[in-house]
Amino acid sequence: MALLVDIHTHVYLPRYVSLLRARHTVPRIFTSVTRDGKQDDRLLILDHEPSGGRPVGAQYWDRDEKINFMNRHGINVSVVSSANPWLDFLSAPEAKTLASELNEDLEQYCSEGPSLSPTLQRLYGFGLLPLVPGISTSALVDSIEQISKLLHLRGIILGSRGVGKGLDDEALDPVWAALEKTGLVAFIHPHYGVDEKAWGEKSNGHVLPLALGFPFETTIATTRLILAGVLDRFPSLRLLLAHSGGALPQLSSRLASCIEHDPVVASRLQHDARWYLGKLYFDAVAYGPEELGFVSDVISRSARFESKDSVGVVDRGIGSKRMLFGTDHPFFPPLQPTDKWKSVVENLQAIDSVSGWGTEDKQGVRGDNAISLFQLGQK
């Protein structure tokens, strides 16, 4: 059966929502009462969140709402992740305890949800690590152990900060090693964006932070990880990049050229920068067929850099195997009540209209790639 699998879909688990409700500083959820006496819950997660935050409701935490959304869009299976800012704002002891509790909560959220067959659930998840400054290596490795034993958790989600010094910090080597050993997928997702005052002063609501800041953050975090030789030291690491890898595909040849002109950095790497893109996975949350086709070309091209003198052929199909459908639910809801969300329909139409992708490529991106990457249907 051809399944539609959503690998970029979020939840704020009830335990986390309670924490956000109890807080008085960002990140927090606060409630005001509207003129007609209704309760209005608002989510404040970004440092300079515009216009009093975003409306937030049951679709952010209620499993039935997630299943409802999936049903309405023909999504068979979702691999659900906690939404930003995860545990970033907590102390090390707090983060350690909450990571463990939220991983158990997410396992329960998935395992007690509906199933499609005796071996295939509708919900799987990405766990959380207590990635905060001051955390011990053993706490991080223990957390990976815990997640690897929870049957429905098939990866972890992480931001760009690492334990405070980014994803190029050697302190994370034991984390990469443990992820490699357990086969868990690491989903790199942004939260901080870029300075909202960068190169201008006018406010543009959420547009600049979400459209540009988020993907640029992923671009920089992933580039740093590559430049630190993480993929040379941990070649079997399975990294999934949010928002189709941001600007990394577009800038990868420029990156390669800059590295070549910097012998110190070049000496750290075993491959041309473009080769590493072929080792990554990319969500297909790009909203346009041209962008998806381009990303798949860039991934395919990495084969050319397999060795210094090989000349590979660029076949869009190779790249499509590393791309996976996502929705970013519950973010980007429609502004007016409607049956289907435009943000979802656009991403599905984009997959369907990539020129050069055959039926198999499209079904790969819609679901088959996720089934094999996350070993869905296997215990």
Ligand code: URA
């Ligand atoms: N806004 C967020 O804060 N997170 C997302 O994942 C998407 C939009």
Ligand code: ZN
């Ligand atoms: Zn997201």
